[in-house]
Amino acid sequence: MRTTDTLNVIAANSRVLVGPLVLLVVLLLLFVFALRVGIGQIISLSKKVAESKVEEQVLSQKLEILKTSEESALPLADLSLVAIPSENPALIVISQLKNLAGEKGVGLSNIEAKQTAAVASIFHTEIEVTVEGEMGSLFDFLKGLGSISPLLTLDQVIIRQESGIAKVDALIFGNFAPLPTTLPSITSPLDELTAEEKDILAKISSYSQPVFTEVTPSGPFERVDLFNF
Known part of the structure; x- marks a missing residue:
């Protein structure tokens, strides 16, 4: 129990x-x-x-x-976009060629913008032009092509005499490249410009820049007399 x-x-x-x-x-x-x-x-x-x-x-x-x-690089950033535009610069190049011809005292004729081609990520538009004048002025014109914006490439040059007048048939490339479609992350490191890159921007700033004019819109204006056109 x-x-x-x-x-x-x-x-x-x-x-x-x-x-x-x-x-x-x-x-x-x-x-x-x-x-x-x-x-x-x-x-x-x-x-x-x-x-x-x-x-x-x-x-x-x-x-x-x-x-x-x-104070140093950013003011020159816009100049790089002029030197290598994002779109076909044919009209700007032709305007620059005319300005350069006026400075060097030569005449331009047979200006023709032709096809656009691409090499790697750089595109170029072909521009054919005939330049006439004194031989020294012609050489000055050709030399001046290396100091204008947009950046140009002198591809072909044919020098000839016609009726006692020196002429140059030139094939010029106007270079351009599209802007990047994607931007780097805001948190990715930012590399400072190297001394060489700053020198390039400074050199571009010394080139002859195209002049862009802004057209002021006119009107609409108020009509005092609605029946008077």
């Missing part, structure tokens, strides 16, 4: 302890789960903070480069 009573007491006590033990196990599991989740979030936040610091450093570097380039 005593053995039976003892077993009953143990069983009763065990049933009493089962609830707290189960609760304790559940709490331990929840604690472990919460601890793992918390550690994961801490690691994730640490990575984000580190990435944010790197991005902040990159942006600060870009800002410093832009500040230092604001």
Whole structure:
């Protein structure tokens, strides 16, 4: 009987302890789960903070480069777009050729813009022109082609005499290239212009630039007399 009573007491006590033990196990599991989740979030936040610091450093570097380039390189940036336009510069090139011819005292004739071709990522439009005048002036004109914008390539030159007048038949390439279709990420590092690149921009700035005129729109004007056209 005593053995039976003892077993009953143990069983009763065990049933009493089962609830707290189960609760304790559940709490331990929840604690472990919460601890793992918390550690994961801490690691994730640490990575984000580190990435944010790197991005902040990159942006600060870009800002410093832009500040230092604001007075030297940035004013020349537009000149690079004139030197290598993004669209066919045939009309601008012809205008520049006429201006150069006027400066050198030679005449232009048979100006013809022909087909457009591409070499790698650089496109060029072919322009044929006949230049006439004194031989010295003709050479000055040909030499001057290397110091005007847009940048030109003198591909072919034929020098001839016609009725005692020196003439040059020239094939000139006007170069252009489309602008990039995608921009780099704002967080990607920005390389500062090298000394050679700055020298190139400075050299381009000394070239003869095309003159663009802005036409002021006229009207519409208010008519005092609605029946008077």
